Amino acid sequence: MKRCRGSLITAGLMVVSVAVVLASIGVGSESIHFGAAWRDWRAGRPLADAPELAILLQHRLPRTLAALLAGGGLALAGCVFQALLRNPLATPYTLGVASAGAFGAYTATVVMRSAGLVLTLGGFSAVQAFAFVFALLDVSLIYLIAVRRHHVSPPVLLLAGITLGMLSNAGMMLVRFLSDPGMLAMMERWLMGGVDIIGYEPVATLAMGVLPCSMVLLLQAAQFDQLGFGAEIAQSRGVNVRRLQTTTFLLGSFLTAVVVSEVGPIGFVGLIVPHAVRSLTGSRHRLLMPLSFLAGGAFLCLCDIFARIVLPGETPIGIITAFVGGPFFLYLLLRRRFGDWEA
Amino acid sequence: MGRCLESQRVSFAYEPEAPVLAEADVSVTGGKLLGVIGPNGSGKSTLLRLLCGFLQPVRGAVLLDGRPLSALHNRERARILAFLPQTVAPAFTLTAAEVVILGRYPHLGPLGTPSGRDREIVLRCMRETETEHLRHRDFGTLSGGERQRVLLASILAQEPDLLLLDEPTAALDIHHQAGIFSLLHGLARNGYGVAVVTHDLNVAGQFCDRLVLLSSRARIVAQGTPPEVLTPDLLSEAYESSIVVTEHPITGTPLVWPEPASVREGAP
Numbered sequence: 001m002k003r004c005r006g007s008l009i010t011a012g013l014m015v016v017s018v019a020v021v022l023a024s025i026g027v028g029s030e031s032i033h034f035g036a037a038w039r040d041w042r043a044g045r046p047l048a049d050a051p052e053l054a055i056l057l058q059h060r061l062p063r064t065l066a067a068l069l070a071g072g073g074l075a076l077a078g079c080v081f082q083a084l085l086r087n088p089l090a091t092p093y094t095l096g097v098a099s100a101g102a103f104g105a106y107t108a109t110v111v112m113r114s115a116g117l118v119l120t121l122g123g124f125s126a127v128q129a130f131a132f133v134f135a136l137l138d139v140s141l142i143y144l145i146a147v148r149r150h151h152v153s154p155p156v157l158l159l160a161g162i163t164l165g166m167l168s169n170a171g172m173m174l175v176r177f178l179s180d181p182g183m184l185a186m187m188e189r190w191l192m193g194g195v196d197i198i199g200y201e202p203v204a205t206l207a208m209g210v211l212p213c214s215m216v217l218l219l220q221a222a223q224f225d226q227l228g229f230g231a232e233i234a235q236s237r238g239v240n241v242r243r244l245q246t247t248t249f250l251l252g253s254f255l256t257a258v259v260v261s262e263v264g265p266i267g268f269v270g271l272i273v274p275h276a277v278r279s280l281t282g283s284r285h286r287l288l289m290p291l292s293f294l295a296g297g298a299f300l301c302l303c304d305i306f307a308r309i310v311l312p313g314e315t316p317i318g319i320i321t322a323f324v325g326g327p328f329f330l331y332l333l334l335r336r337r338f339g340d341w342e343a
Numbered sequence: 344m345g346r347c348l349e350s351q352r353v354s355f356a357y358e359p360e361a362p363v364l365a366e367a368d369v370s371v372t373g374g375k376l377l378g379v380i381g382p383n384g385s386g387k388s389t390l391l392r393l394l395c396g397f398l399q400p401v402r403g404a405v406l407l408d409g410r411p412l413s414a415l416h417n418r419e420r421a422r423i424l425a426f427l428p429q430t431v432a433p434a435f436t437l438t439a440a441e442v443v444i445l446g447r448y449p450h451l452g453p454l455g456t457p458s459g460r461d462r463e464i465v466l467r468c469m470r471e472t473e474t475e476h477l478r479h480r481d482f483g484t485l486s487g488g489e490r491q492r493v494l495l496a497s498i499l500a501q502e503p504d505l506l507l508l509d510e511p512t513a514a515l516d517i518h519h520q521a522g523i524f525s526l527l528h529g530l531a532r533n534g535y536g537v538a539v540v541t542h543d544l545n546v547a548g549q550f551c552d553r554l555v556l557l558s559s560r561a562r563i564v565a566q567g568t569p570p571e572v573l574t575p576d577l578l579s580e581a582y583e584s585s586i587v588v589t590e591h592p593i594t595g596t597p598l599v600w601p602e603p604a605s606v607r608e609g610a611p
Contacts, residue, residue, distance in 0.1 A: 086434040222448060222455020228434045229445055236395060236426035237448045237501065238418035283435030286455060 006287050009280050013291055017298040024064040024301045025056065028308050032056060058199055065203045066195045067304045068297035070259045071269050073210035075296020077252040078270030079277075079289055080217055083224045084248045085154045091270040092256040095142055095161030095249070097135045098265035099168035101257065104134025105190050106175040127190055128261045135257035138164050139250065152245040192316030193264035195304050202262050209258025213251040214293060220244060221285040228283060268321040269296050272329040279332060299325070345373020346408060346423065346504040346536055353393055353403035355386075362561040363389045366403070369555055369563070371505055376531035377538040378547035380572075381557030381564075382582050387540040388429070390557070391507050394538065395426045421449035425503035427494055429510045433482065439493045440478035443469055446500030468499040472526065488519035495526065505536040512541060524550040544599040548573050549591065556581050573597035 026032070032052045040050035047054040077092035085094065093099070108130030141164060146157040176184060197203070223244050226234035235241045256270075273296040274288070281287045303320040310320070349370035356362045363386040371377055371394065379387045392398045393405060396412045405412045407423065415423075425446075433442070446468075447461045457465075469475040472492045477485060482493060491511050498506060508527070512520040520543065528550045531537050541547050547554060548569040556564045556572050558581040565577045578586040578599060585602035 083434065219453065222451065222453075225445060225455070226448055229437070229442070230428065230431045230433065232397075232428045233426070233431055235397060235417075236421060236424075236428075237446070238416075238421035239448070240417060278435075282441070283437060284441070 006281065010287070010291060013294055013298070017294055017301075020298045020301045020305070021064055021068070024067065024305050025060045027305050028055070028060060032060075062200050062203050063195050063197055063304065064301060066197050066206055066263065067301040069203070069206040069210045070195060070263045070266065070297075071273075071300025072293040072297035073206075073214060073255050073259050074266065074270040075273035075277075075292040075299070076214050076217060076289060077256050078296075079274035079285075079292045080224065080248050080252050081270075082274060083228050083285070084245060084252070085158055086228070087154075087158065088275070089271075090158075091267075092252065092259075093165075093265065093267070093270065094158065095253060096138045096163075096165030096168060097253050097256045098260050099165040099172070100138035101131035101135040101260040102191055102265060103168040103172045103175070104130035104132070104261075106172050106179075106187050107134070109184075109187055110175055110179050127187075131190075132257055132261035134168070135253070135260060138168065139253040139257065142253075143246075143250070147246055147249070151242055152249070154245075157249065189316065190264045191318075193266035193318035193321075194307070194314065194316055195263050195300070196307075196314050197263075206258065206262050209262075210255055213255040217248065217251055218289050218293075220248070221289050224248075224285040224289070225283070228285075264318065266300070266318045266321055268318075268325040268329075269300055272325045272332075273299055275329065276332060345534060347372045348394055348405070348407050348412070348424065348505055348536065350390070350393060350400070350405050351403050353400040353405060355389060355393055355398060355400050364393070364557075365561045367563055369394070369566070371507070371536045371538045373504060373534050373536040374531060375536060375552045376528055376550060377536075378551035378554045378569075379538060379540045379557070380542070380544055380547055380554055382559050385557040385559045385581070386561060387557055388509050390555075391426070391509050391538065391540055395424065395507055396420060397426075418449045421501060421503075423503055424505045424507065425498035425501045427498050427506070427508045427511055429513065431494060437482045438478065439474060439480050439482050439485065439489075440465060440469070442482045442493055443474075443478075443497045443500050446497035449501060464502065465496075465500050468496040469493075471499060472496040487514045488516075488522065491515065491519070491523055492526075495523070499530075504534075506530065506538070508537070508539045510540050510542065512543065512546070520546055544573060544578075545591075545597075548597045548599065549594060559583070569597055573599055 032055060037050070037052040037056055040053040047057065074092050078090070081090040081092060081094060082088060105127045108126040112126045142157065142160045145160040146152060223239050226237055226239045227241065227244060231241050274292045277292045277295050278288055281291060300321070303317055303324055306320045306324065307315045307317045347370060350367050352366045352368060353364060354362060354366055355364045367390060369390065379390060381387055389398065393400055396405065399413070407415065412420065443465045444457055444461065447457055447464065448455065450461070451457060466475065469478060472495050474489065474492045474496050477489055477493060482490065485493060495511070512523050515523065524546050527537050527539060531552065551569060553567065554569055554572040555566050556577060558564045564581045565572045573588055575586055575588050578588065587600045587602050589598045589600070591598050
């Protein structure tokens, strides 16, 4: 009966995801005639002569894919960080990755401006490159502090992450304080997050960061069940707890760094999606982890649709995730006994 | 053929200047229930963790059927040797049956998908520990006694030959304590090798086949059958206070009491 329920939830979520993806391709400021776009495609017309096809292929499809990858990656990272830190409040940003990325992004603007350099390097903007490098510095520092030869201490991991997050925030405020107000607008926009990308380069970067990390994490689902049950008993059953903790921390952080540097520190997905899915599936990670990935992607895609239609122009997606996700999460908290977390 | 897990002249210290165990020779063998007793801080839990291979001895070796335990792969070891820590606090909600099926981990493939056979083993282990009726209950809402039985079922589902348990009855009333111990006694009769750390000397004396008595001075004071170990002299030495031993009115096993202060002071 349990298994039957699991496949029912999976099927339902798949249907919802497909619907959201189709809607995401169909909805936008320009209304598109799909028949015309299809004929242009069949005729092999160049994109310059086929505006509707160009919008579909160069704007809508890439941003939909980016939302799926970013949302899925963040939700999965939240899910494994909650198991790793044994804490329901853990998110992909708990270890300071987003703050460090934001600090990097602010620094990038100032450095580029004062050095008189261009703000793009190849496919990456300097903002993205700096965000990524700063996030990785954060991860390496935490690794040095919390990962010991024999064990990894979740509380030390948590405290180091929060401290580095605060330090990054202070650094960010310092940069803001010192820099030219005109430059800040661009930064502010990055902070609010957005998947309004053009073309496939950002999608490829996201895919290269998110997919391999997610694969490796998903393969360890059975071990997360054991870790959530208790580190010592997990070890007695043959789980290499230290290795699991280390790979989870590194892969989860790397994945988050890639997502944050591409689309900005989009909040909420990594916190509420795993909890919402857990309320449906229970705590078996074999089901919880892949469904969190799927639901996270669908959720961000949905938020992106709202971002395109609620206000004229593009509303920053970070605002939408909070306004859509927050009330829903509060409803979940109200509705059920919150006995899921006893640790 | 029964398994044999033994420590050979094992010494251990968390910090070099404070030895926890010195030259300890202990063996856990199939068909026997071994009680590990001694005062707080005498290294009982440390001994169990050395026998599990969680801690590496500073000197000496832990052998399983004559081979070094450290030569075994983690999962291979887990199929022979199961460990139940003093406290288990799951971070998530699980039903009792989900807790028990977690014990199948060392037998499952890389994706950890349980088969029909695994589910049968889970049911059998729940029957053996009389927890079958609890299987849909939320583990967190079970009583202390029910929890310990479910945890016992989960380590039995590991299908080990040897069980190492750290104070499985610490939080239980005397009735449930006796229940768990008679279950362990029954498991030993069925061929399992069981080692159990406990503070209750009377229960240990009643149910265990052999006892190891540790002292706070990092050494083993005595090993043997309960009547050999539970003597006023040995216990007083280990606990560094006067201890009285009488006889159980029904079973004749040793009954242990701290000597009342009034007796020591010579008052009536």
